[in-house]
Amino acid sequence: MSTAQRAAEPRTPDEAGVTPQPPTRKPRGATARMLRSPLGIGVVIGTLWFSVAFLVMPNVTLLQATFAPDGELSLSAFERLLSSERALRSLGNSVLLAATLAVTVNVVGIFIVLVTGWFKMRARRVLWLGYATTFIYGGIVLATGYAFIYGRYGFLTNAIANVWPEMDRDWFSGFMAVVLVMTFATTTNHMLFLSSALAKIDHQSIEAARLMGASNWTILRRIVLPTLRPMIFAVTVLVFLTGLGALTAPLVLGGQDFQTVAPMILSFSRTTTSRDVAALLAILLGLATIVLLAILNRVERGGTYFAVAKVASPLEPQAFRTRWGSIVMHVLAWALWAVYVFPVLCAVLFSFADSRAVQGGSIGLGDLTIEHWVTVLTQPDALSPFIVSIVYSALASVAVVAALVLVSRALTTWRGRLSSVIEYVLHIPWILPTILIALGLVITFDRPQWLVGGQVLQGTVIILGLAYVIVKIPFTLRLLKAAFAAVPDELEDAARILGAGQLTTIRRVVVPIIAPTMAAVAALNFTSLVDDYDAAVFLYHPLAEPLGIAIRRATEGDSNVQAMSVTFVYTVLLMIVQGFVLWLVYGRGLRRRRG
Structure with missing residues (x-):
C-alpha cells in the first residue's frame, strides 16, 4: 500500500463507520492439515516428484555438466567461452539487440496504443485488427x-532484381533485419497490457486538465x-528479455554477421x-533473466500507485x-498498419500461387492454384507436421x-510454509x-x-511434451489460483454439509x-505452443x-523454393x-458483454 493510500484512510474503525474486526491471520497448522488429507498428500507427493525430476534435477545436472564435468570443480567452460570469438560476439549482439528493441518496440507499441485507444481515429477497429495480427502470426x-x-530469394527481392539485377540480394539480413522484424512482432504485450492500462485512466481528470487550458x-x-x-516499465523488461533470448529471428535473418546467444547455444549443443x-551460455542467459525480473519486482514494490477518482469515468x-x-497521425497509423498487414496478405496469396511465379517476383491470375492446399490436406507426409x-x-x-487444478486447489486451501x-x-x-x-532436459535424460x-527420455516423443508442460506451469498456476480465490466459500461449505467429499466438491x-x-488458459497455452521452435529444435523426435x-x-539450402508455397499453406492454417x-476466448465473451 502506498503512502498516499495510507494517508487517505480513516485512522480508527469508528471513523470508517464499521465494526472493528479481528486481524486476519494465516490459519495455523495448514501444513499438518494438508498432510492429513488424502488429496493434500497426493498433491504433495505428485508435485514434489515432478518438481525434483523435471524442474530441479535438470538444472542441477546442467550446472554439474558445466562446472564439474568429471566430479571436480572446473572452470574450463569459462576459458573456452573467453577464447571463442563467436561466443563473445554473440553475447554482445544479444545485449545490443535487447537494448535496441527496448527502444524501438516501445516507440511503435506506445504509438499503436495511442492511435487505437487515445486519439479519435477513423476506422479504429480496422487499425486494431491490423496491429493485432501478431496474435496469430509470430515466432518461426x-x-x-x-x-x-x-x-535473398524472397518475392520482393526477386521483383526488385528483375528491374535492378545488380542489387544486393542480402539487403534484408543482419542486425537491422532482425530489429525490424522483432520490433513489429513483439508489440503484443503493448496491445494486451498497455491498452488495458490506458483504458483505466479517468476521463474526468482529462477533462479537468483541458478546462485548465492544457493542450x-x-x-x-x-x-x-x-x-x-x-506498465511501460514492465513491458520494457519483457521486451528486453525477449531480445536477450531471441532465437528464430536471428537464426533465420541474422546471417553470418549477426548471431545472438540463442543460436550459438543451439550450434554448440549439437556436439x-x-x-x-x-x-554456460544458457546459464548466463538465465542469470540475466533472473536479475532483470528481480529488478522489475523491486521497482514494483517501491512504486507509488493511486487512483484519481473513486468512480472512474x-x-x-x-x-x-x-x-x-x-x-x-492518420498517415503514420495507416502506413504502420500496412507494414503489419502486408506479410499476412502475402502469406495468404502465396499459399495459392505457383512457387515458380513467386520465385520470379511476378504473380498473375494464371499463376493461382490450389495445388499446394491439395498437397497439404491430402498427403499424410505433408500434413503430418501440422497434425503433430x-x-x-x-x-x-x-x-x-x-x-x-488440484495443485492450485491445494495451495489456496492450505496456505502454509509447505x-x-x-x-x-x-x-x-x-x-x-x-x-x-x-538443454537441461537433454543433458539430464540422455541416460x-x-x-x-530408469528410462532414457531423450530421443522419445515424451520429452517434448514434458517441456511444453514445464514452460506453461507458472502462467497456468497463477491464473488458476486467481480463479479459485474467486469461488465463494459458502458453496463449498454447503457441499461439505451435504456429505460431499473433497474430490466430489471440486x-x-x-x-463448473x-x-x-x-x-481460456488452455486455449492461450495452445496458441503459444502450436508454432514452437525453441524447445522443439532440441527435443523433437525425428519420426x-x-x-x-x-x-x-x-x-x-536449396529447399526453400520448392517448399515455399507449402510453408505458406501451413502458415495460413496456423492463422486460422x-x-x-x-475468438473462442475473447470474441464470444466480448460479444456477450455488448449484447
Whole structure:
C-alpha cells in the first residue's frame, strides 16, 4: 500500500463507520492439515516428484555438466567461452539487440496504443485488427514469412532484381533485419497490457486538465504517460528479455554477421565437445533473466500507485485540435498498419500461387492454384507436421491445466510454509529461458534416471511434451489460483454439509465455476505452443517432426523454393486455428458483454 493510500484512510474503525474486526491471520497448522488429507498428500507427493525430476534435477545436472564435468570443480567452460570469438560476439549482439528493441518496440507499441485507444481515429477497429495480427502470426512462422518476402530469394527481392539485377540480394539480413522484424512482432504485450492500462485512466481528470487550458500534448505528456509509466516499465523488461533470448529471428535473418546467444547455444549443443560452452551460455542467459525480473519486482514494490477518482469515468477518444495533426497521425497509423498487414496478405496469396511465379517476383491470375492446399490436406507426409504440432500443443495444454487444478486447489486451501515452498518451485520455469530448460532436459535424460523408472527420455516423443508442460506451469498456476480465490466459500461449505467429499466438491461445485478460466488458459497455452521452435529444435523426435522444425527446414539450402508455397499453406492454417481459438476466448465473451 502506498503512502498516499495510507494517508487517505480513516485512522480508527469508528471513523470508517464499521465494526472493528479481528486481524486476519494465516490459519495455523495448514501444513499438518494438508498432510492429513488424502488429496493434500497426493498433491504433495505428485508435485514434489515432478518438481525434483523435471524442474530441479535438470538444472542441477546442467550446472554439474558445466562446472564439474568429471566430479571436480572446473572452470574450463569459462576459458573456452573467453577464447571463442563467436561466443563473445554473440553475447554482445544479444545485449545490443535487447537494448535496441527496448527502444524501438516501445516507440511503435506506445504509438499503436495511442492511435487505437487515445486519439479519435477513423476506422479504429480496422487499425486494431491490423496491429493485432501478431496474435496469430509470430515466432518461426513470422520470421520465415519475412524471409520468403524480403530475403535473398524472397518475392520482393526477386521483383526488385528483375528491374535492378545488380542489387544486393542480402539487403534484408543482419542486425537491422532482425530489429525490424522483432520490433513489429513483439508489440503484443503493448496491445494486451498497455491498452488495458490506458483504458483505466479517468476521463474526468482529462477533462479537468483541458478546462485548465492544457493542450492534448501537455495532457499526454504530463498525465497519460506518467500514469502508464509502471506498465511501460514492465513491458520494457519483457521486451528486453525477449531480445536477450531471441532465437528464430536471428537464426533465420541474422546471417553470418549477426548471431545472438540463442543460436550459438543451439550450434554448440549439437556436439558433445562444446556442450559445456552451450550450457554456460544458457546459464548466463538465465542469470540475466533472473536479475532483470528481480529488478522489475523491486521497482514494483517501491512504486507509488493511486487512483484519481473513486468512480472512474470511461476514457473517451480525444479529437485532434488541428487538421494537419489529424492528417499526420492518420498517415503514420495507416502506413504502420500496412507494414503489419502486408506479410499476412502475402502469406495468404502465396499459399495459392505457383512457387515458380513467386520465385520470379511476378504473380498473375494464371499463376493461382490450389495445388499446394491439395498437397497439404491430402498427403499424410505433408500434413503430418501440422497434425503433430496440434496434438502436442493440445495434449500439453489440457494436461497442465488438469494437473494444476488440484495443485492450485491445494495451495489456496492450505496456505502454509509447505504450500509456499511448492509454489516457489513451480515458478522456476518463469525465470529460465526455454532454451535453458530444453538443454537441461537433454543433458539430464540422455541416460537412465531412477526418478523416471530408469528410462532414457531423450530421443522419445515424451520429452517434448514434458517441456511444453514445464514452460506453461507458472502462467497456468497463477491464473488458476486467481480463479479459485474467486469461488465463494459458502458453496463449498454447503457441499461439505451435504456429505460431499473433497474430490466430489471440486468436480461438481468448483470446476463448473472456474471452467471458463480453465478453457481460456488452455486455449492461450495452445496458441503459444502450436508454432514452437525453441524447445522443439532440441527435443523433437525425428519420426514426429513438429511444424516449427518443418518450416525452419524450408528456409535452409536449396529447399526453400520448392517448399515455399507449402510453408505458406501451413502458415495460413496456423492463422486460422489460432484466430479461431482466440475468438473462442475473447470474441464470444466480448460479444456477450455488448449484447
